[in-house]
Amino acid sequence: MHTLTRVHLISAVGDGAFLVTVALYFTRIAGMPATSFGLGMSLAWAAGFLAGMPLGHLADRIGPRRVAILLAAGTATSVALLPLAHDRWAFLVVIGAYGICQSGLTVARQALLVRLVAAEDRTRVRARLQARINGGLAVGALIGALALAIDTPPAYAAALGLDATAFGVAALLLSRLPEKTAEQPVPATGLVPAxxxxxxxxxxxxxxxxxxxxxxxxxxxxxxxxxxxxxxxxxxxxxxxxxxxxxxxxxxxxxxxxxxxxxxxxxxxxxxxxxxxxxxxxxxxxxxxxxxxxxxxxxxxxxxxxxxxxxxxxxxxxxxxxxxxxxxxxxxxxxxxxxxxxxxxxxxxxxxxxxxxxxxxxxxxxxxxxxxxxxxxxxxxxxxxxxxxxxxxxxxxxx
Missing domain, CATH: 1.20.1250.20 (MFS general substrate transporter like domains)
Structure with missing residues (x-):
């Protein structure tokens, strides 16, 4: 459980820095109209909404650890590509990938927790993870606030780079979870989730x-x-x-x-x-x-x-x-x-x-x-x- 706790904490630090800076980066530094940015974020979370259950079903079939690793790496990649998304369509593609990976990763980590923790302890463990998440978000928000105070393109890029690095590290930590514990055999569930x-x-x-x-x-x-x-x-x-x-x-x-x-x-x-x-x-x-x-x-x-x-x-x-x-x-x-x-x-x-x-x-x-x-x-x-x-x-x- 220490590894899973570190995954949540590190990811939360990256999330905090991202959430504080991403809007101002694209509207102030990249020069994107606020309406275009808002539309892109809405479409990204819409894509995440649609992808959550299929990705969860995939986690049932091949194991939540594998899916969590892929989606953490996907989040890191999409955030790293955001500063390169200079036009509207590139932004929509990259931020859409971010929304899908983030929503799916939430689901995969929940399913992974079920595999790692006894039924009677899951809610208490999830509560401890949430406390760590809030602490990580606070640290990340402070780092993001520092980038806002400096208010230069390199400062914003550093905050986004921190988020990409955090999820890359999270993917590495997830890969170190024991295979036999994280991916026990599960019954086949067919193509359509029950x-x-x-x-x-x-x-x-x-x-x-x-x-x-x-x-x-x-x-x-x-x-x-x-x-x-x-x-x-x-x-x-x-x-x-x-x-x-x-x-x-x-x-x-x-x-x-x-x-x-x-x-x-x-x-x-x-x-x-x-x-x-x-x-x-x-x-x-x-x-x-x-x-x-x-x-x-x-x-x-x-x-x-x-x-x-x-x-x-x-x-x-x-x-x-x-x-x-x-x-x-x-x-x-x-x-x-x-x-x-x-x-x-x-x-x-x-x-x-x-x-x-x-x-x-x-x-x-x-x-x-x-x-x-x-x-x-x-x-x-x-x-x-x-x-x-x-x-x-x-x-x-x-x-």
Missing amino acids: VLRDRPYAVLALLNAVMLLHMPLLTLVLPLWIAQATGAPRWMAATILAVNTISVMLFQVRVARRVGDVPSAARAVRAAGLVMPAACALFAGTAHLGARWLVCAVLVLAALLQVFAEMLQSAGSWEISFGLAPDGQHGAYQGLYQSGVPLARILGPAALTGLILEGGTVGWLILGTLIAAAGLLTTPATRWARRQRRESPRRSVQP
Whole structure:
């Protein structure tokens, strides 16, 4: 597990540097119109959304270690090629390859974790990995911020080079995992993944995608909300992001201890759905407060509630995705379940900026209600999935 932890940590450092610098590199240094860059990123995550389940199915057939190595190397190659993508079409091809490799790598690493870790320990191990990921993202973001402060082409190129190097090192580390542990024989699953016929699991994946609408909040919606609708200083956006990152580093493992099986996971997701509307209500209220110190205090309180809901939802969703997937098909099942991540990246920014920045308080309350509904519906959906497996235990593993 030490090797897998290092893979996640190193990759996260690269991701942090990439996420902070890539937009400004292409719009300021490469001179690409912001609309073209935004379209390219949306298409990249759309490609990742479509590729996630096929790549997960491939991981079931040839082993998640092999697929993870290929996709980590593919991520490194695509990032290394980005500074050479000078025209729009070259950019679309390279950033599309990046989106596919990133989405598939997430799925392959989840399937690899299933092979390496006993069932009862998977959620706790995943929580520890998430804490390391947040730490790596913070370090990478600081490196990216340094590149932004220098604001020269070599500085941006160095940040992108760091990301490419990080994923190259990750591919090398993955290749050192023991073959006999990482790639145990699995039953043949045919050309069409059985998950496509698993309606309860598909419903749970959809509900998880709705819960993941919180993803664009901290990096996109809240900075704009703070600047446009509140009297708080703009640096509060960075403060809230720091609150989120540090909280996950310190408490994600502790929160995950509450989750030990699918029923407790469903309860955790339901609790997340009940906490998130309270956070949304507090965020909405900051537009109606006068004193700057009070606005800042309420923003921090709302951020604490939001990250608590995020940690509950994460722990619950990991256990649900692991616990309801049949043996030998975790790649395809993770591919479907994790598709909510690129979907949130595609739809979330446009949907939430319109809903909240234009709708104000009503928009915040709609978002909270939507997430609450998804959290509450997760409990009957997991019961449906468990009942189907008891009634037809072999249905989900037939080719």
